[in-house]
Amino acid sequence: MLRKACFLFAPCSPGLGCSCPKDFRILAYALKPFSTMSQFSRLSDDEILKKIQSIIPPLTYEQHKGQSGRIGIIGGSEEYTGAPYFAAISALKLGADLAHVFCSRSAAPVFKSYSPELIVHPFLSDDDASDQMKEWIPRLHAVVIGPGLGRNPKIFKTVLSIMEELKKQEKPLVIDADGLFMITNNLEAVKEYKNVILTPNQVEFERLCHAVGCDTNSDIDEKQLTLSVSKLLGGLVIARKHRHDIITDGVDVLEVKANGSPRRCGGQGDLLSGAAAVFFHWSLKTSFGQKSREVSGSHPGVLGGYAACLLSKLCAESAFGKYGRSTTTTDLINEIHFIFQKHFEKHTQKL
Numbered sequence: 053m054l055r056k057a058c059f060l061f062a063p064c065s066p067g068l069g070c071s072c073p074k075d076f077r078i079l080a081y082a083l084k085p086f087s088t089m090s091q092f093s094r095l096s097d098d099e100i101l102k103k104i105q106s107i108i109p110p111l112t113y114e115q116h117k118g119q120s121g122r123i124g125i126i127g128g129s130e131e132y133t134g135a136p137y138f139a140a141i142s143a144l145k146l147g148a149d150l151a152h153v154f155c156s157r158s159a160a161p162v163f164k165s166y167s168p169e170l171i172v173h174p175f176l177s178d179d180d181a182s183d184q185m186k187e188w189i190p191r192l193h194a195v196v197i198g199p200g201l202g203r204n205p206k207i208f209k210t211v212l213s214i215m216e217e218l219k220k221q222e223k224p225l226v227i228d229a230d231g232l233f234m235i236t237n238n239l240e241a242v243k244e245y246k247n248v249i250l251t252p253n254q255v256e257f258e259r260l261c262h263a264v265g266c267d268t269n270s271d272i273d274e275k276q277l278t279l280s281v282s283k284l285l286g287g288l289v290i291a292r293k294h295r296h297d298i299i300t301d302g303v304d305v306l307e308v309k310a311n312g313s314p315r316r317c318g319g320q321g322d323l324l325s326g327a328a329a330v331f332f333h334w335s336l337k338t339s340f341g342q343k344s345r346e347v348s349g350s351h352p353g354v355l356g357g358y359a360a361c362l363l364s365k366l367c368a369e370s371a372f373g374k375y376g377r378s379t380t381t382t383d384l385i386n387e388i389h390f391i392f393q394k395h396f397e398k399h400t401q402k403l
Contacts, residue, residue: 121148128155132200198231244286319381
C-alpha cells in the first residue's frame with residue numbers, strides 16, 4: 053500500500069543540528085495511514101485495557117518495600133511546591149511504594165509539612181547537586197522531571213547534567229511542565245532516548261513543534277502531527293494532553309477517548325506525570341516491556357502513557373461529577389483508588 057507523504061515547511065532548527073545553508077528546509081516523512089500501522093494501534097479500548105491490567109503487579113505478602121516502584125520527582129522551587137507534591141502523592145496513591153522529591157532548599161520545609169509520606173532531598177539548588185544525585189539514581193525505578201521546577205538557568209544546567217547520568221543508567225523518564233520548557237531549548241538532551249515520555253499540554257506541544265520545525269498551522273491531522281514530532285525527536289514517546297489525549301512513539305498512535313472534565317484546575321497534569329512514571333516502570337518490568345516490539349506489539353512507554361492519560365481522564369470525570377465547578381486536583385487524587393479498583397485492577401485475590 054502506498055504511504056501518505058507529509059511535507060512540513062519550516063525554518064531550520066539549530067537545536068537539531070541542521071546544517072542546511074538555506075533559510076528553509078523541507079522535512080519529508082512517509083507516514084503510514086493509520087489503517088496500515090501496527091496491530092497494537094488497531095486494538096480496541098477494552099483490548100488495550102487488558103494489556104494495562106497485565107502489567108499491574110499483584111499484591112502479595114511476599115513483596116518487600118520498593119518492589120512496586122521507587123519514583124523520583126525532580127522539581128520544586130520557592131515559588132512552586134504544589135506540582136511536585138501532586139505528582140509524588142499520585143504515584144503513591146496509584147501503588148508505588150516510595151516517592152522521593154528532589155527540590156531546592158527553600159521548598160523542602162513546605163514539602164515536609166504537606167505529607168510525611170514523601171522523602172524529601174533539599175539539594176537541587178546546591179552547587180554539587182549533580183554529585184549528590186548520583187547516590188540516589190541507582191535506587192530509583194523511574195523519574196519525573198519538571199513539576200514546579202521553575203526556570204532558573206542554574207537549576208536547568210544542574211538538571212540537564214543529572215539527566216545525562218539518568219540516561220547512562222537507562223532510567224525511565226517522564227518530562228512535564230518546566231522540564232518541557234527546558235528540553236525545548238535543549239533537544240539533544242532527549243532526542244533518540246527511548247526511555248522517556250513527554251507529556252505536553254497544548255502550549256507546550258506548540259513549543260515543541262516550533263523547536264523541531266513542524267508547522268502547527270498546516271492542515272495535517274492532529275494524530276499525524278504528534279507522530280511527526282515524535283519521529284523528529286528520534287521516536288520517543290509523546291503523551292499529548294488534548295481534548296482526546298494522543299500517545300505515540302512515532303510508530304503507534306493511540307487516543308484516549310474518555311471525556312475527562314471541563315474543569316481545568318491546575319495540577320491535573322501533575323497527577324498524570326506521577327502516574328505515567330509508575331505505569332512506565334510497571335510496563336518495563338513485565339514481560340511486555342522486556343520483549344521486543346515485534347513480540348510485545350508496542351513500546352512500553354506507549355502503554356504507560358496511555359494508562360496514565362486514561363486514569364487522569366477518568367479521575368477528572370468522576371471528581372467533576374461530584375464537585376462540579378468546585379473540583380480541584382486534590383479531589384481527582386482522592387478518586388485514584390476507586391477508579392483504579394473499578395477499571396484497572398485485575399488481581400482480586402483475597403489477602
